[in-house]
Each structure stands twice: as structure tokens, then as C-alpha cells.
Amino acid sequence: xxxxxxxxxxxxxxxxxxxxxxxxxxxxxxxxxxxxxxxxxxxxxxxxxxxxxxxxxxxxxxxxxxxxxxxxxxxxxxxxxxxxxxxxxxxxxxxxxxxxxxxxxxxxxxxxxxxxxxxxxxxxxxxxxxxxxxxxxxxxxxxxxxxxxxxxxxxxxxxxxxxxxxxxxxxxxxxxxxxxxxxxxxxxxxxxxxxxxxxxxxxxxxxxxxxxxxxxxxxxxxxxxxxxxxxxxx
Amino acid sequence: xxxxxxxxxxxxxxxxxxxxxxxxxxxxxxxxxxxxxxxxxxxxxxxxxxxxxxxxxxxxxxxxxxxxxxxxxxxxxxxxxxxxxxxxxxxxxxxxxxxxxxxxxxxxxxxxxxxxxxxxxxxxxxxxxxxxxxxxxxxxxxxxxxxxxxxxxxxxxxxxxxxxxxxxxxxxxxxxxxxxxxxxxxxxxxxxxxxxxxxxxxxxxxxxxxxxxxxxxxxxxxxxxxxxxxxxxxxxxxxxxxxxxxxxxxxxxxxxxxxxxxxxxxxxxxxxxxxxxxxxxxxxxxxxxxxxxxxxxxxxxxxxxxxxxxxxxxxxxxxxxxxxxxxxxxxxxxxxxxxxxxxxxxxxxxxxxxxxxxxxxxxxxxxxxxxxxxxxxxxxxxxxxxxxxxxxxxxxxxxxxxxxxxxxxxxxx
Numbered sequence: 183x184x185x186x187x188x189x190x191x192x193x194x195x196x197x198x199x200x201x202x203x204x205x206x207x208x209x210x211x212x213x214x215x216x217x218x219x220x221x222x223x224x225x226x227x228x229x230x231x232x233x234x235x236x237x238x239x240x241x242x243x244x245x246x247x248x249x250x251x252x253x254x255x256x257x258x259x260x261x262x263x264x265x266x267x268x269x270x271x272x273x274x275x276x277x278x279x280x281x282x283x284x285x286x287x288x289x290x291x292x293x294x295x296x297x298x299x300x301x302x303x304x305x306x307x308x309x310x311x312x313x314x315x316x317x318x319x320x321x322x323x324x325x326x327x328x329x330x331x332x333x334x335x336x337x338x339x340x341x342x343x344x345x346x347x348x349x350x351x352x353x354x355x356x357x358x359x360x361x362x363x364x365x366x367x368x369x370x371x372x373x374x375x376x377x378x379x380x381x382x383x384x385x386x387x388x389x390x391x392x393x394x395x396x397x398x399x400x401x402x403x404x405x406x407x408x409x410x411x412x413x414x415x416x
Numbered sequence: 417x418x419x420x421x422x423x424x425x426x427x428x429x430x431x432x433x434x435x436x437x438x439x440x441x442x443x444x445x446x447x448x449x450x451x452x453x454x455x456x457x458x459x460x461x462x463x464x465x466x467x468x469x470x471x472x473x474x475x476x477x478x479x480x481x482x483x484x485x486x487x488x489x490x491x492x493x494x495x496x497x498x499x500x501x502x503x504x505x506x507x508x509x510x511x512x513x514x515x516x517x518x519x520x521x522x523x524x525x526x527x528x529x530x531x532x533x534x535x536x537x538x539x540x541x542x543x544x545x546x547x548x549x550x551x552x553x554x555x556x557x558x559x560x561x562x563x564x565x566x567x568x569x570x571x572x573x574x575x576x577x578x579x580x581x582x583x584x585x586x587x588x589x590x591x592x593x594x595x596x597x598x599x600x601x602x603x604x605x606x607x608x609x610x611x612x613x614x615x616x617x618x619x620x621x622x623x624x625x626x627x628x629x630x631x632x633x634x635x636x637x638x639x640x641x642x643x644x645x646x647x648x649x650x651x652x653x654x655x656x657x658x659x660x661x662x663x664x665x666x667x668x669x670x671x672x673x674x675x676x677x678x679x680x681x682x683x684x685x686x687x688x689x690x691x692x693x694x695x696x697x698x699x700x701x702x703x704x705x706x707x708x709x710x711x712x713x714x715x716x717x718x719x720x721x722x723x724x725x726x727x728x729x730x731x732x733x734x735x736x737x738x739x740x741x742x743x744x745x746x747x748x749x750x751x752x753x754x755x756x757x758x759x760x761x762x763x764x765x766x767x768x769x770x771x772x773x774x775x776x777x778x779x780x781x782x783x784x785x786x787x788x789x790x791x792x793x794x795x796x797x798x799x800x801x802x803x804x805x806x807x808x809x810x811x812x813x814x815x816x817x818x819x820x821x822x823x824x825x826x827x828x829x
Contacts, residue, residue: 183787186807190814197814207822230819237819238812253788253804258705258721259693265725266691273732279626282729290722297714301794303706303801 189252201248201353202241210237214345221342232270232343235263236350243353244306246360246374256303257293257354264350267343268335284397288404289331289351295324295411296358308357311365320407320414321358327407328355329385330400333392352389356381431483438491439475442468446764453771455501459544462501465767466598470498470591472764473665477583480672489516490584498591501545503537506595513588514567521571522585528563529592532556536599549600557606560596564589565613568647569640573620581636583672586643587665593650594661597775602653610651611716618644618723625730634734635677641727642668642700648720649704652711655769656780656792660703662765663757667700670753674746679737684747689731690724693812694805696753699790701727703782706792706801710780717801755806758784 197203210233211221242255255263265286272282299321300307312318332351337344360381392400445468448454453464474494481487490513497509507530514526533556537543540551567589572579593610596602602610618641625637642664649660667690674680674688690697701724708717753760761784769776778795785791789805 185786186788186810189788190807190810193811197811197818202815203818207819230823231816234812234816234819237815238808241811241815253785253807254802255808256706256801256803258702258717258801259803259808261721262691262698262725262728263693269691269725269729269732273729273735276733279726279729283726290718294715294718297709297718301712301714302799303709303717303792304799307799 185252192249193251196241196248196251201243201245202237206237206240209240210342210346210349213349214340214342217336217340217345217348219340219342219345229341229343232267233346235266236343236346239263239350240346240353242305244309244357245353245378255305257297257305257308258303260305260350260354261290261293264347264354267341267347268337271344285335286331288334288400289328291404291408292324292327292331295320295327295407298411298415299324305354305357308354309361311358311361316414317411320411322362323407323410325355325358325362326388327404328358329388330392330395330403332385332389333395334397334400336393352385353382355389356385359385428483431485431488432479434488434491435475435478437475438478438495439472442471442473442475445471446767449767449771450763459501459546460505461499462545462598463499464598464771465765465769466591466594466772467498469662469764469768470587471495473669474584474587476669477587477672480669480675481584486516486518487584489513490588494584494588494591497588497595503533503540503543503545503548506545506592507531507533507537510563510588510592514585517582517585519579519582519585522567522582525563525566525585525589528559528566529589530563532558532560532563533592535559545595545598552596552600554606557596557602558609560592561606561609561613564593564647565617567592568617568643569621570613570617573617573624573640578633579636581639581643583639583668586640590643590646590650590661590665593647594658594772597653597658597772599775601775601777607651607653611648611713614644614647614649614651615716615719615723616644617641618648618720620644622723622726622730626726626733628730631677631734631736634730638727638730639668639671641723642671645701645704645720645723648716649707652707652713652780653775653777654707654711654780655773655776655778656703656707656710656782658769658772658776659761659765659782660700660707662768663696663700663703663760666753666760667697667750670696670746670750674743674750675740676731676743677734677737678743679740680735680743680747681739682735684744685735686732687747687750688743689728689735691728691732692751692809693803694751694754694789694809695747696750696757699754699757699803699805702801702803703790703792706782706790706803707780710782710792710794710800711777712779712794755809757790757803757805758787761790 493513511526511530535556536551540548621641628634646664649657705721788807789803792801
């Protein structure tokens with residue numbers, strides 16, 4: 183029990199400053215504004231409670247240069263926490279489950295690619311860039327598929343909680359992308375935060391760009407990526 | 417009309433009493449078999465982790481089903497099957513347990529399981545459970561798997577008929593399948609068949625659960641889907657899979673005890689759904705996905721997790737009605753059980769995987785992660801998945817407190 187308390191005690195920069203706390207709140211507010219959410223309107227207590235699980239994911243992301251946290255998340259728990267606002271809304275409104283599945287299937291397929299190549303569900307495993315060329319290609323395709331999938335989960339009626347969840351999905355994709363950028367043969371030393379910043383910009387560009395693609399093309403990309411990664415690791 | 421309270425008829429108390437005795441006996445036996453299985457009467461009685469855990473689960477299920485003599489008979493038959501070290505006892509127990517069901521379709525299930533075990537005995541050098549490995553072949557395995565699939569709800573899933581879920585029959589089916597690990601190791605084809613059957617069952621059932629309009633029907637399908645996931649966990653043929661199957665069955669029982677369909681507070685309903693990290697449902701769903709990942713079947717791990725997400729959605733869609741205190745209490749028990757999962761893994765589930773070790777492969781184990789939660793390790797002792805239930809819950813509370821403080825401060829400003 184003392185290990186757990188110690189880890190929580192040492193996690194205060196992560197909780198208060200980066201990647202959680204202040205920086206997460208700022209990022210969520212900025213992203214929500216981009217999505218057209220008026221923050222003052224969304225101060226309903228249910229929405230605020232729904233915001234907590236995705237905020238928890240943002241806090242626990244193993245992003246550089248944050249100090250490591252002993253009790254990290256895995257991809258399965260991350261998916262659940264990030265999907266919580268949508269699941270809660272869908273359950274309350276008794277939305278057609280096919281809508282939810284249609285929305286999340288491409289990103290789930292991309293998650294399969296990540297898990298297949300890294301051989302772990304652990305989020306920190308996403309930071310391990312594969313050593314062999316074929317898995318590297320599969321992993322790169324998986325990253326693209328993840329961002330394409332992220333563009334499909336954008337809610338048509340966004341609120342603070344769904345915006346936080348959408349940002350969380352994009353930020354999970356930033357993990358393998360930053361690992362990929364780190365592995366590039368760039369002359370000179372680039373700081374960890376610089377790579378994360380570049381990854382976030384690239385991630386946002388791909389996600390916003392993919393938003394203009396028809397739904398069937400997104401499915402095609404996700405399906406083809408899954409197939410290609412299967413062949414790559416096979 | 418008299419205002420005096422009517423005495424509860426003894427006939428309806430007796431089945432509950434029987435169920436409580438079975439459950440308490442199971443708990444007592446768990447204390448006895450922590451180190452090694454208990455063999456009594458030259459092997460006629462074989463009490464191991466599977467027998468003790470299933471007795472606890474069967475007793476708890478007995479408390480959730482309408483009282484009847486058939487149920488007492490089924491519990492007795494299940495106990496015979498569980499405690500028998502002889503294949504005939506195992507076959508007879510499974511057969512009688514299913515023959516006592518009101519639904520005739522389950523007779524086929526019992527016949528399949530009994531035929532499977534009798535065929536193993538006939539082909540083996542010995543009828544004793546421990547020495548019958550030579551009799552295990554594909555025909556006996558297929559018969560047993562078919563019996564288990566029917567017991568869990570295979571016919572209903574294919575036939576599109578709506579009928580209530582029978583948890584005791586499903587428990588008999590899954591236990592019969594798990595007991596095969598005491599006979600001997602499975603080959604890859606059998607594992608694949610079990611994984612395929614379990615996944616198909618879980619996917620079919622979860623789709624029916626999530627698209628059902630009536631809450632009772634959705635609940636039946638939801639419980640079938642949980643049992644299907646348990647079959648997937650069994651098919652992993654690893655200590656992690658066996659532990660996951662145990663956790664899923666525990667979650668199933670807790671959900672039945674809570675009976676959220678009869679009316680529940682939203683917070684209790686979500687806790688019983690498995691959506692809240694740290695609850696027993698969450699840990700159970702995570703463990704089966706982690707077991708698949710530890711066995712290096714990544715696609716299955718994500719498919720299983722998708723089923724779990726849909727199960728949570730199906731459960732969430734049916735949270736309604738008047739608030740019942742019972743579901744709130746059971747939701748707190750689910751939270752307690754989930755947070756105590758490291759302890760449950762050590763005391764309740766480790767004997768299960770240890771005593772079935774002979775038939776299992778070493779590709780994956782679920783270990784306590786201090787007090788924070790559970791950890792799944794693959795064959796090379798690398799981390800395959802993590803579930804920091806307590807740490808996550810503490811962090812969510814801390815972030816919630818911070819957000820609340822910031823809001824108060826903003827209002828003050």
C-alpha cells in the first residue's frame with residue numbers, strides 16, 4: 183500500500199502541471215473551442231463528471247518529458263475511459279447501438295494493429311518503435327489509421343466531455359507518432375517536448391484532414407491497414 | 417384479510433438454505449485446499465480449486481434463482497460432478513444436473529458432456545480423473561465442447577428464440593470444460609475451437625443484448641454474453657485464462673445478486689455494468705482481454721474488449737426503474753470485490769489455476785500488482801496488460817477534486 187501512496191504522492195507534477203492538470207485543462211478548453219463548444223454552457227454537473235475519465239487518460243499518458251508513473255494504463259482501459267462520455271450519452275438517450283459501433287469501429291481496428299505489432303496492451307508499449315522494417319511499415323499505417331479513426335469519432339453534438347474524449351483519442355495516437363519521429367535520422371538532438379509538440383501538430387492535421395474523407399474510405403483505410411499489418415507481422 | 421405477517425413456507429426456505437450450505441462449504445473448502453488438492457477415499461473425492469470456487473458460485477447462484485426442488489437437485493448433481501475424482505461421477509453429475517432443468521434443450525447438453533467424459537474413460541487406461549489423459553481425443557473433446565456451448569446458450573443464439581438464461585446449467589457446462597484441464601493438456605485445434613465458439617457466442621449474445629428493447633430480455637442475453645466470454649477465457653488454456661473465467665463467473669453472480677433490471681440507482685447500475693474502473697465487472701472484462709493478450713492473440717484481446725464495451729452499453733441502456741436498496745448494496749460489494757481483486761487473485765483464484773496447472777500452457781498469468789490492481793504477464797514475464805483499479809479510482813477522485821476546486825475558484829473570481 184505504501185508503494186501506491188508513494189507513487190500517487192510523486193505524481194503531483196503530472197497531476198497539476200503536465201500532461202494532466204493545467205496543460206490538460208488548457209488543451210481541452212482550446213480543443214472544445216475549436217469544436218464549437220461554449221464552455222460556460224457546459225458547466226452541468228453530469229458533463230463535468232463525464233469529463234473526469236478522459237481527463238484521467240490525459241493525465242496518465244506516458245508523454246515526454248513527464249516523469250513516469252508506476253501504475254500506467256493499458257489500451258483497453260484507455261478505450262473504456264475515453265469512450266465513457268459517449269457511452270453514457272448513448273445509454274441515456276437509448277441511441278441505436280449501430281451508430282456507436284459505426285463511429286468507433288475504425289479506431290478499434292487501428293487498436294488491433296497497435297496491439298498486434300507491440301504485443302502488449304500497455305500504453306507505454308506504444309512508445310516502442312519496431313526494429314524490423316515490415317513491422318515499422320505496419321505500425322506507420324496503424325498510426326494513420328488511428329488518426330483517420332479519430333476523425334470518425336467526432337460527435338455531431340459536442341460538449342465539454344465529448345471534446346475531452348476526442349482530444350484523448352488524438353493524444354493516444356501521438357504516442358506512437360512521437361516514437362516514430364524520435365526514430366527518424368535527424369541531425370542534432372531534439373528535445374522530448376519538441377517531438378511531442380511536432381507530433382501533436384501532425385496528428386491534428388491528419389485528423390482534421392481525414393474528417394473530409396467519406397466514411398467508406400475511412401473503413402477502407404482501417405481494414406487495409408489491419409490486413410497489411412497482419413501480413414507484416416505474419 | 418389479516419394484517420398479521422404470513423409465515424414463510426418451509427418449502428421455499430429450504431432451497432435457499434441448501435444454496436447457503438453449498439456456498440459456505442465451498443468457502444470452507446477453499447481454506448483447506450490452498451496448498452494442494454484434497455484427495456479423500458482413494459481418490460473418489462477430489463477437492464481442488466475448481467471444486468471449491470464452483471461450489472461458492474453455485475451456492476450464490478442458488479440464492480438468485482426461484483426456489484424449487486429441481487434447483488436443490490441441480491446443486492447436488494453439480495456437487496457430485498465437482499467433487500468426484502472418478503469419470504463416471506463427473507459424467508453422471510453433469511447429466512443429472514441438466515436433466516433436472518425445465519428446458520428440454522439442455523438434456524442434449526448433459527448428454528454431450530456425459531458422453532464426452534464416458535468416452536475419455538473408455539479410451540483411457542484408468543477411469544480415475546488424474547490418470548485418464550490417454551483417453552482424451554478429438555471426439556470426446558467435441559462432445560464436451562458441444563455440451564458446454566448448448567449449456568451457455570448456443571441454441572438460443574442460433575435459433576433467435578427468446579428464453580430466460582439458466583445460470584446453473586451454464587455453470588455446469590463451463591465447469592465440465594474447465595475440468596478437462598485436470599484430465600490433460602489440450603491441443604491447439606481444441607483451443608482454437610473453444611475460442612471460436614466462445615467468441616461467436618459472446619458476439620451473438622452481446623448484439624442481441626444491446627439491441628433488445630425489453631430490459632429482462634437484454635439481461636438474459638447479457639448474462640449469456642458474459643458466459644461466452646468465460647468460454648473464451650477457458651479456451652486461452654493459460655493460468656490467466658482460468659483466472660479470468662473465475663472472475664467473469666464471479667461478476668455474473670454479483671450481477672444476478674444485484675438484479676439491476678428490477679430497478680436501480682444510476683450509480684449502482686453503472687457499477688454493476690463493469691464501466692467503473694476498480695469494480696469486479698471491470699476487472700473481470702479486463703482479465704479476459706488481458707489473458708488473450710498474454711497468450712499473444714492481440715486481435716482476440718481487442719475483440720473481447722469490444723464485446724465488453726458493448727456489454728457495458730447494453731447494461732447502461734437498461735438502467736431505470738425505482739431505486740432498490742439491494743442493487744446499491746451489491747454495487748458496493750462489486751466495488752469492494754474489484755478493489756480487493758489482488759487478494760481475490762491470491763486466495764480465491766490461485767488454487768484454481770494452480771490445481772489445473774497440468775493441463776495449462778505457461779502463456780500468460782494474472783498477478784496481483786501490489787494493492788493497486790492486477791497485472792497480466794506473458795510467457796516471457798513481460799507486461800501484457802495493466803489494470804490499476806485502485807490507483808485509477810484514486811486518481812479520478814483527485815482530478816475530480818481539482819476540477820471542483822478550479823470551478824469554485826472561477827466562480828469566486
